[in-house]
Amino acid sequence: MKRDLLSVVLVSLVMLSVSFGQEKKLAKAQGQYDRYEYIDAQETYLKIIKKGYKDADLLKKLANSYYFNSEYAEAQKWYKELIDDYSSEAEAEYYFRYAQTLKAAEQYDQADVYMKKFTELANDDNRVKLFGDQPNYLERIDFQSGRFEIENSSINSSFTDFGTAFYDRFVVFASSRDTLIFKKTVHQWNNEAFLDLFQAEYDPTNGELSEIKKFNGTINSEFHESTPIFTKDGSTVYFTRNNYVKRKYGKDKKGTNKLKIYRSYKNSQGGWTTPQSLSFNSDEYSTAHPALSIDEQTLYFSSDMPGGKGLSDIYSVAINGDGSFGEPKNLGDTINTEGKETFPFISKNNDLYFASNGHLGLGGLDVFVTRLNPQTEEEALVVNIGKPVNSPKDDFAFIVDDESKRGYFSSNRSGGIGSDDIYSFLQLEDLRKFCKIVIAGLVTDKDTNEPLTGVKVSVYDSANNLIESIEVGEDGKYTTDELECSTKYFVRAEKEEYTTTEKLVTTPDTKQTLDVPLAMEKKIKSAGVGDDLAKVLSLKPIYFDFDQSYIREDAKIELAKVIEVMAQYPQMKIEVRSHTDSHGNDDYNLYLSEKRAKSTVDYMISKGISSDRLSGKGYGETEPVNDCGNDSNCTKDQYQLNRRSEFIILK
Template identity: 35%
Template sequence: MKYKIHILVCFALILSFSGYSQQGKQKRADTLFNKFSFVKAADVYKDLIAKNYNKDYATRKLADCYAYLRNSEKASRYYKSAVKQENIPIEYYYKYAQSLRGIKKYKESEIWLQRYKDSGGVVHANDFSKDVNFISSVFGAKQQYFLEKVPFNSKFSDFGAFEHDGKVYFASARDEGVGVKRVYGWNEQPFLDIYTADVDTEENVDHSNKVKGDVNSVFHDGPATVTKNGQTMYFSRNNFTDGMEVKDGQGLTNMKIYRATLIDGEWTNIEDLSINGDDFSTQHAALNNDDTKLYFTSDRPGGYGGSDIWSVNIEPDGSLTGLENIGNIVNTESAEGFPFINNEGVLFFSSDGHTGLGLLDIFATIKGEDEQTIVDVINLGVPVNSNNDDFAFTMNPDGITGYFASNRKGGKGSDDIYAFHREPLLTVEGVVSDAINTKPIANAKITLFDDEDNQIAYMETDENGFYQINIDRHQDYKIVASQDKYIDDYRMFTSKNIQTELTSITANLLLNPKPNVVKLAELNTIYFDFDKHNIRKDAALELDKIVSLMQNDYPEMVIRIESHTDSRGKLTYNDKLSIDRANATYEYLTSKGIDPTRITEHKGFGERRLTNGCEDGSTCEEADHQLNRRTQFIVVQME
């Protein structure tokens, strides 16, 4: 009996020690998680699940580990198990929905997002169910960006690439250590450093390609940006100055932006900027086109939540003034970061708070009519964005090429840098004008046809006669302008074999007014005596009728004068005589008060436009010759 009791006591002690062992593992896993060592924490949580110790809790924490590591596939697998648990916190419905987006299961994601809302959850700004057509519209949009892999990616994290003076700068965790290997606990990768390589390099980039000077430290350094003159660098670094690492109240080392100066080929004189703080992060420096404004990411107090994009003015003496949050059109309650401003002043940034395809997506801002105020943001769509993290977008001065980073499948490992080139939107544009007075014609109808005469676009000109239509490249087109009071005009043009940099094709159109045949009948032809150009009495009566008609009945009427001779006499003499008759007619009308601008031209045609067969050598009565000695009036505009 004593022997059996002894066995039972030993067994109970073994169970107790086993329980204490698993409890210690959970404590260790939680400690690693709270220190952001998610790779190591995940290994311990998996072991706890295998040992069936506090399995529900370990499953939730394991799913969170993979979410922080931006591994949507594994995160969704464990969130799927977690949401089946009784009394699961409703936030896990939302987390599961987000992870499903990361593996392109958008319909399932909407279901769990709805369940989250039905359970009382507050939906974040990136609830793409607000726009049910978002996914189809993004994937169905015409592709503008075309991607290329760069040769200098590594199996570690590489991002933040930008070009300057024939070099490409980027941040990378590729240095595994030439001495003591130091790794970042979050993802078990080496700390980031800033590297540089030739733009057209095909060679591997190793630790020898780090930028020279004092920029790189033993902690995270990068990404960076450089001023246009190449003399000043702004870069991100852990809060580490003069060999000292500074932690906040929670024991975390935040990020700061530092400034360095290029002296004799080395980056030195490292300066801690006034916008930094020990209790929040400041990072992802970007400069506007003239280096007078610094944009950056920060989770400092006063934002909209998560991390926001802020800006500050750079004064001539280098001081920073006018700290400003750029507002809630860009910033959300979630995370925004990695700002970049191109030569046209467009802000690009990454966010998981706006409607996107997966995790972080890249967006561009849209400005209002004042070209200053940001009024909206747009998703750059595929292939720039994916169902994973897409960030650190930069564009070269040509506006056609650039870089971004992504942890999508198919890369070399972790975050990879992708180069892009794009075909910018192409438009046909122009002004529709009156052919007589060159004034713009508002509300003219513009119709665009393809090379098979199919109508593909339709619009009306604005008050300045201007139109603009987006078109495809590599096509032939016809564009037609029409207006009720005018004769149609058209142009044939092509977008084939044009330079990629070209963004518009100009096709101006001229419309001639339609003659009014009824009113034309009221403008009777006048006649001249043989070899004379003076205005006869009967002609003066007709001209007075024209004056009255133009001054009283049709004050907008515009006419053209054409004068002629009969065939008798030399050709050159008759040319001069017809011009004299046209001039005499013009002078009579203007002497009676007709504005000269309402007579577009007064022209002589000699004997070139006979009305009958009375040519040289023919026998004609005087009455027949009289019919050719005339001035006619052509109405070119009535109103």
């Protein structure tokens, strides 16, 4: 008994020791996680899981540590385990992030499954609205795709290279390529050396970069510098740096070093003044990735400051005449989501380009564009710029010269040289802003022109995929949901006892309501004495060549329909009546119409219709259907209505 009791005590002590050890490791990992030291946090969490300790919170943090480091394949594995095993503890945001990792693996159908789950759990989220409004977002992206020709830049290294800016005849960018030669510090977020700014000679004719060298030593510090923006005269630079002022490394209350935007001026010797932190920076949140408006009186940037919508939002702030700043303003719901919006850039055309994982994309960060100060609804739309700039991975830091159509962006896509690479591009076509079209119309009986009720009107895309179906009301009218501009659609009307009719509609490139009337024919029609078979059978006009009376090939097709009906009803007798318009001599028109009526009758007899069932008469211009007689001033189409053949039922 004592032995058994001793065993129990020993086991309890061992378990207590292991449990206490795990708590210490979890506390260490939590600290690393809060400081964004994701490499160390991952190792700690993985060791804990390997020893059999696992819960929802641990899986969230492990998955996030990969997700925020853009290692989407590993993040997907742990998000899946979280959702599969701890779904009741997985908040909506984890379904969104899992969907993003599935997109990164190009599993878009599966991603949509979890986006739909996300919409159920977070119905007031702006990303839910975007997904609901754009269920065909991949088609939209395809629509924009192919407008850029891209190339992996020759300046890339096996390290991190990203975040370009135009500066006189140079392009300035961030890189960790050779900082380890001089600095032994490694950033624990991604286990790479800290970033410095470099410059390369820029050839605007082909976008090639060469002659790489370190940027000014006053700007570069012991820690990260990236994403600069220069004024047009090259006298001022804004850039991103770790919170590091006067050789002091700043931290927030949790011990995390945040990012700040700094400003430096070119001095009289051609160097740069000591960078100064901007007034709206804070130790408690990050500000980063500055961009300038066209007039250089507004600075745009991304930040996770309090009051924003998501992980980071894009803000603007006025630059006062004395160099001071106004109050930062959030750019609002059209641009910012509950996800991440970052890396703004303003082009010469006043277009705002930015990276986002909250707007609908191909996975990771995608590049989007919208017009600043839009004058129309179309200009206000946020548009994914498509492939090949965007990919399933992170694509960001887009800049473009609207005059040369050349520019650069950064990406961690497969096939690169380093973890992030710079890509050059030539823009081949302008981007198309999506606008919305509504198709509406009246459905009628083709013979009576009366509105039809109970008709099903369906809209299909060019690949014959159903977009929507509408039940026509008592007034015979239909109206579609909003459709895309400059797109082909089939509009189809179906009703029992009527022949299905369909129209191919190419929507215009400006927002409007497009009128598309639909006239339906009855499958079985009644016809009696005095009715015109041409109308009953909806014959196309039977034309004769100018001043001729022989039967043309196109007329033979229409006459075949009349002949077939007469074959089905052997007691039917008809009179062929031929009419002309008022052009030309009255007597001659009468003579010509007589010849055409006789020619039509002779042709039908030759095809087996008995002569005693047919008669023909020419009426010339004596029975117009409108007021286009002699000395009238009608249009070509109005005169055309009088050039007709009739097949009047006599018996």
